[in-house]
Amino acid sequence: MDAAVRSQGNSASVSTVQRPELLAPAGNWDCAKAAVENGADAIYFGLDRFNARMRAQNFTEADLPELMAFLHWRGVKGYVTLNTLVFPAELPEAEQYLRSIIAAGVDAVIVQDVGICRLIRHLSPDFPIHASTQMTVTSAAGVAFAKDLGCDLVVLARECSLKEIHKIQNQSAEQKVALPLEVFVHGALCVAYSGQCLTSEALGGRSANRGECAQACRMTYELVADGETVDLGDRQYLLSPQDLAGLPVLSDLVKAGVTSLKVEGRLKTPEYVANVTRVYRQALDRAMEQIPPTPPYERGEPSSAAKQKSLPPISSPRAPLSKGGWGDLSATHPFTQDTWQNQDRYDLEMAFSRGLYTGWFNGINNQELVHARFGKKRGVFLGTVTRVKGDRLFLRLEAPLKPGDGVVFDAGKPAEREEGGRVYTVDCQGKETVLTFGRRDVDLRRVKVGDRLWKTSDPELDKRLRQSYASDKPQFQRPIWLEVHGVLGENLVAIARDEQGHVVQVESEMPLVQAEKQPLGEDRLTAQFSRLGGTPFRLDQLTAQLEGAVMLPVSELNRMRRELVKRLDTLRQQPKRWQLNATASRQDLLPTVVLPGDTQPELIVLVRNQKQLATALESGIKTLYCEFEDPRRYRDAVQQVQQFRDAQGAEDIRLFVAPPRIAKPSENWILEQVRRCNADGYLIRNYDHLQFFADSPCLGDFSLNVANPITAQYFQQFGLERLTASYDLNISQLESLLTTCPPEWLEVTLHQHMPMFHMEHCVFCAFLSDGTDYRDCGRPCETQEVKLRDRRGTEHILHADAGCRNTLFNGTAQTGAEYAQRLLQLGLRHFRLEFLHDTPDQMRRTLDAYRQLLAGEISGAKLWKMLKLHSQLGVTRGTMES
Structure with missing residues (x-):
């Protein structure tokens, strides 16, 4: 991966800012295609062992050659997640996995285990290693550790703010230990530091460090302060953060010199992958229009003019969205239509949303990170129920709704059974909207005035998303650049370059002749060579150096275009060749064991x-x-x-x-x-x-x-x-x-x-004060003993540390x-x-x-x-x- 030029804070010259890659998740083949066809620059995926999402469908070793050929043909990189701890008895299998991964031409492996990093570098001196967020890197010292270990990129902890990302960049550069940085930009937020969560293990014998997270953070808890249960109303999900949405700070992340923007979601559907990837592709393109990147031939990448053209909206018509729903970003974070459009927000909330929030990018705000009112998908906020009459429901609609959409009623008790179903009719009557439902779909006797209504399903949107990746023909095209050279009496020469640096050359099978009426020029050549529908390519720019008024039959130009595409296809599908030491072994790295004396x-x-x-x-x-x-x-x-x-x-x-x-x-x-x-x-x-x-x-x-x-x-x-x-x-x-x-x-x-959750989220501040962080919380951690009571009645013990982080210890x-x-x-x-x-x-x-x-x-x-x-x-x- 090309390292981004590190910017020096907000004063960095925009001419040094490079386009970060957009990295999408893929739990299966459909997800991989959804990512590719909606503009991902790279995908990350797991195999059937050693990855932190064992509940995903995942790929197998046997899939790797075909998958990597497909990805590279489409100009997309593929990273394997080997991001769990590996136990001693598993080292032989892990070594075999690594050999298969390297031989298949995978672009990099994402690793948590320090020993596995050492083993990879022992097997191959050049195969790229990405330090997983499970390695809990939060500082320049962490970057230096990863670099010494042989890593080529670091995925920072999600808890790093924009200010801290700048400091890590600058301090790493000053210490000459800089590496490219990757950050999560969208998706589920873990409340605990990744790599430091022992909750699933403590409560159920399952380990998050082994890909078996049981999501205890998404469950309900009661707050017990000094032995008394605190009445928090409908706030029961005390450890369940809103989902991360980095669109409002996308330009800031680009200016910070971040190399890769990562979308979470290997357990999500292909529709989710298509939806979120498309939104961020368009937003990143808009951001780059305002931040001119480094010229392409200085870094082997396309110019700003070579960006993918904006894709048409694939969602519902634009309409005003909620100003007061729990997913509302506007209440606390100013944004512009360029970075956070209503359509973007609608699409992302429909993809998957527990509420959307900028996470820790803008610093710590314990009042907003965790709203605590639900811990599962809600979608788009539609409004509050105003009346229920017979089989009709009345509300003031605040977002698009049409017959066939799925909804759920929120009475503030998400742990109990909730009413929901498909909308049958939508009838606007003045300021109110009247909804009806299919017979026996919804029991309106259980719906009360004041209940919130959420849109959880948009079949029309899902259909359009599926269409984006269902075709066998490429939908998303990558740029190529053409040079055409010609002299009267000689063959026409066309040279094509892609953004990965591949170069192919094709000559005509007949010489150029004198043109009698319409000689070849850049316009005519561009019109002919840009006919690339059904291929992975689009013509970004063509330059022609022709001597005299010359011509060539259209059929021959078409043949040359097809041959250029064929040769580029062949080159791109070849696996990357990494060095792989056949005689190296894990045994070389094992220590000598001598039993101690008595x-x-x-x-x-x-x-x-x-x-x-x-x-x-x-x-x-x-x-x-x-x-x-x-x-x-x-x-x-x-x-x-x-x-x-x-x-x-x-x-x-x-x-x-x-x-x-x-x-x-x-x-x-x-x-x-x-x-x-x-x-x-x-x-x-x-x-x-x-x-x-x-x-x-x-x-x-x-x-x-x-x-x-x-x-x-x-x-x-x-x-x-x-x-x-x-x-x-x-x-x-x-x-x-x-x-x-x-x-x-x-x-x-x-x-x-057992120290279960270790969190940047401060429960003391969030639920025992009105403050946002240590500056205005009143320090309830110093005066009150706090426990969190789970659904089984066990009271887990909460401690704060000097950094105002919290650890929740198992009560037993x-x-x-x-x-x-x-x-x-x-x-x-x-x-x-x-x-x-x-x-x-x-x-x-x-x-x-x-x-x-x-x-x-x-x-x-x-x-x-x-x-x-x-x-x-x-x-x-x-x-x-x-």
Whole structure:
């Protein structure tokens, strides 16, 4: 992929701005065709293993040659998603997958697992790697980490604002570690940082890091503050963000130098792909008309004149849309008709919408990100019911509606059964519109005045969308440029170039002769060579260098045109040839395993307040981790430990403190605050920590997602004393990890409240204040204890951190005690216990039980029954095990 020229903030010269690629999702062949025919520059898709959308239909290895030939013929790139963690036993299959992907001429692979990045670069020095958003890159340090790993592009976390994208670009350029950046521009928003969500795992034994997200964020929760349920009215979906719509900031993203604009939706229908791709293709073309791109021959791309001509609208007639629906952007974000037209908005809301919002692009607004009123598709807001009389329903219509459209009634209780169906008649009567429905389609007795009405289906729009990709003949055409050279008495020569750099040349089979009436010129040649219907091409520009008044029969010009197309077709369908080392193997990257000597196991304790710290010290714990919400309190913790050392003469006690899990470009002040406490060491949780605390003793936390020995060995080069095994590993996978890398490298969290959601979204601010962020929220996180009660009645514990991010911890503590003896046999000696709100008495009881467990005095089953814990270690059901 050609790297975009990085712009220097808003002052960048527009002449350096390049057209970003439009990247569309494809869960199957129809989706791929829908993307291609509606203007996608690239698609991304998964195979039947190792991708983060295992519920999609997906492709197979056998599909790759045909799929890539089709895409390249149409001038579209294809990226394979291999964006899950990979376990040790799966490395042989992953290696074979990678060889097939590289040999098939795929344009790049999107990767989460650090070990897989290393394996790809070992197998091929030039095959492109895109660092997935699952790698949680939020800063220049993350970009530098990805570049050192061998990545060619970074997909930023969705939580990055435009301002932060500019800072990441500028800081990366200053540090000479810049890579092209990709951002999600449309689709579902995960409330948790991708790669840091353990909710599906904690609640159902399924892992989002393994493509099995159960979408717990889309469920209802009750807010419990200081033990009392907060009345939030019809706001029940506290963790379900509106869908991302980046159209209002599209020009800003282009000016920021973003290389790729990504649409989410590999689980969506072909109609969704066609709809959203078309809207963004047109919007991007409009934006580029106002921002002249770099000339094509400086970067191997088409000129501004070479853009795809605007496609005709394929939706309903333009009509005023809702000003007050939950999907309304205009209330908070000014926009122009150039960037956010009514038609665009209608199409996107009909494609799929839980409400449309600019996400985090314009910064944090906790009041708007999550409206909390529903967590499923709604569509276009039609209006509020004003009357119901017999079989007729009255409302003031605020959006287009016609017979045959599907609607749903919203009474503010989306978790219950909702009325809905197809509209039979639409009759305008003054300011009101009267609707009727088919017999028994809708029970209007359950519909009340004040209920909201949403349009969920537009069959006419769906039909037009399907027509856009149903034909076997290409609908969306890519530009080509022609040069024609001719001299009287010699053959005419035509040279064609496409936007990918392919060049073909064709000569006439007869010489040019003297023209008696109408000699050839650019106009006549353009008219003849532009007849490219039914091909993937359209003639963007033709230049002719002809000497004298010459002519050639039309039939020969037609033959030359067909031959040019044929040769371009052949060239474009050839697979890309990447280097592939036949003798390289994953085995080359595996560490040497030496079992440790007969050392005693150690309990390591993580505490979250100073009372817990005192209890751990008094209980004889030698290695302690502190994770406090306020890093300023770490200095007190260090002093507390030092005083205990001095009093007890216990110099072997070590205190490690934990910086926040996420680091944004302007948050080094938090890391400085952490470092000033002068702890014995630091718990490394992200790429910024690796860089910032490089000169201090460090331990790798679970958030580094160490799931296989290749990943473990890579992180070992940073001088980390130990690594915490990924929470995605169940016992069999953990055993495999312990037998494929030195067990002394690892520690395992045996007891914890699983940290499920780690979010930029602040629930405290959104639902316990009227503020938008930390500047005006009143800091309810400092004064109230908050829990979220799920549908089963479990109350999950909410914490804030120094960056005003939230972590939701599972309300039930879990233990891997039943597997402790097996882990000891495999050489593991470091076992972590994490405490959340535990009292000193609860901690002492828990510590005593685990000491007895490691000494073999009680069984794991007895421990979890005695402490009333949930017996679980990682994912108890391996969701992708064969």
